Amino acid sequence: MQKIIISVFGPDRPGILASVSRILFEEDCNIEDVTQTILQTEFAGIFIAQIPADKSVEWIEDRLNDALNPTELKATVKVLKGAAEPALKGKQTEPFVITTRGPDRKGLVAAITGVIAGYGVNVTHLKAVFRGGDNPYDNMMIYEVDIPVDIDRQRFHQELRQKAESLGLMISLQHRTIFETINRV
């Protein structure tokens, strides 16, 4: 069996997941992973599924878009090739959380991720909101990252701080465990 990855984007409304999953079921596809989110008013969903040998990627994509077409939603399907390898294969890592707060301006994500990428640190989740105004929580980025244990974390932190300072942002780098320890029983 082949694996496919389906991305669905468009204006949010009730029933999107129901439509996509119903068609995949009707086409005898087995859903393995789903993630979805809503950014402002836009739906974004990603599905990984197995398709039977007698179905083509194009067929699945057409079936999905036929169903979604009236709603301005768009589905894209492609083949998932081979067994996926972890982004930091073989490297020992520790999970940290980088948080920034401060005034909005263009290029914030690019600037912070530039530092992150420069150290070979992998972003596993990002939640960012930029609403403007004075409330620092209306303009924040939360990066969950895997930091290889062999990098100089002090230097990494220092460079992040310098970058954040130049952008007028408050930044923190803390081990992920502390958030779970405080908030979860």
Place this chain on the structure above:
Amino acid sequence: MLSPSEVISTLEMVQNEHLDVRAVTLGLSLVGCVSDRLETFRRNVTERILQTAERLVTVCDQIGDKYGIPVVNKRIAVSPVAVIAACFDAAQMVEIAHTLDAAAKEVGVDFIGGFSGLVEKGVARGDRSLIEAIPVALSTTDRLCASVNVASTRAGINMDAVVMMGKAIVEAARQSADRDGIACAKLCVFSNIPEDIPFMAGAYLGIGEADAVINVGVSGPGVVKKAIDRAMASTDRPNLGYLSEIIKRTAYKVTRVGELIGREVANGLGIRFGVVDLSLAPTPNVGDSVGEIFQSLGLSSIGAPGSTAALAMLNDAVKKGGAFASSHVGGLSGAFIPVSEDLNIGEAAANGNLSLEKLEALTSVCSVGLDMVALPGDTSAETISAIIADEMAIGVINRKTTAVRLIPVPGKQAGERAYFGGLLGEAPIMSIRGTTGENAFVRLGGLIPAPIHSLRN
């Protein structure tokens, strides 16, 4: 994935509400260092401390940095010196004090505790030497802390020891007169001292403990205050049951942080983890005050009518939350109400809202007792002993720990201020009522018998 609210609430606690790990304390048994030759004993003690605590400060800083939560103080608590150095006289005890102080400086810890004796039922030779040495030992060292347990529910109150401690406090103040009697700020007199305490100034390693153990003391009055403020603002009709629940949940979070960091430090040093002491301990900073919690609960000030009930609720909720968060809770655990270390409590004492008598009442429901209370410099040793006896009685009858840390400030009178600096802060000198004439009661000495409920077995 973490939710934004989880991230935000954690950041608020750490960055804006003064959440920190107040102290990581290495409990270190010195029993194996015992020798009847002073030089050998001192050498053994020095080697033991240097070897075991060499990496304590570094590891604490690394773990604090990793979690973004500072470990404010790194400390050492050793076996009670009166027990392990029982064969030495007072002058030799002073030399041992200097040895401990020097070793503490060498490894970079803030305080070293354990210059301690347990005399609730009787004063042994080593205890007597230690108590006689306390004034010089504390006034000629910087980081040494001492504690003496003079009473317990099981044994009663050793009034002979109480009298000795009254004299020791006055003498310690006199010998550190140039620094407002700061030696007394490093001396606690206890009833029902726990078997092991990681919190200064009373800290020592219990005899029943392992060779080395890492204990952690968490703080967080600022976090509790902000949680109460948010709860008050979020509902029209907050009641005390609801607020107690808020305090409990907050204490849970704070304790979890302490245990996490304590265990990491213990792992980093290859030493067993001991207990979390979940006391609410203030600092002299705005926003990190136990006294401010009283105002958040609707009282005009700590000391106003209602304060004892509020403190009882606060203490109980802190213990309940902490008990759920950790299976290894110990030490003192509750709310500290030191006058000098808490800006708000100091102000209440200065403007007359908080009297010595009300402080004593509060100690019947809080963790410690009359903590960091500055008194007029001409307060007699008998009066000091009588105040100690009163506080010990509260502990003995109520089967709880109580303590006093009294500082008769040489040359100063009630209404003036004493300055200790750093975490010890400053305090108004409080007046004492009813001190005219001699105190023949204290001079009677002897042992006030254990109360009837001590017979439980």
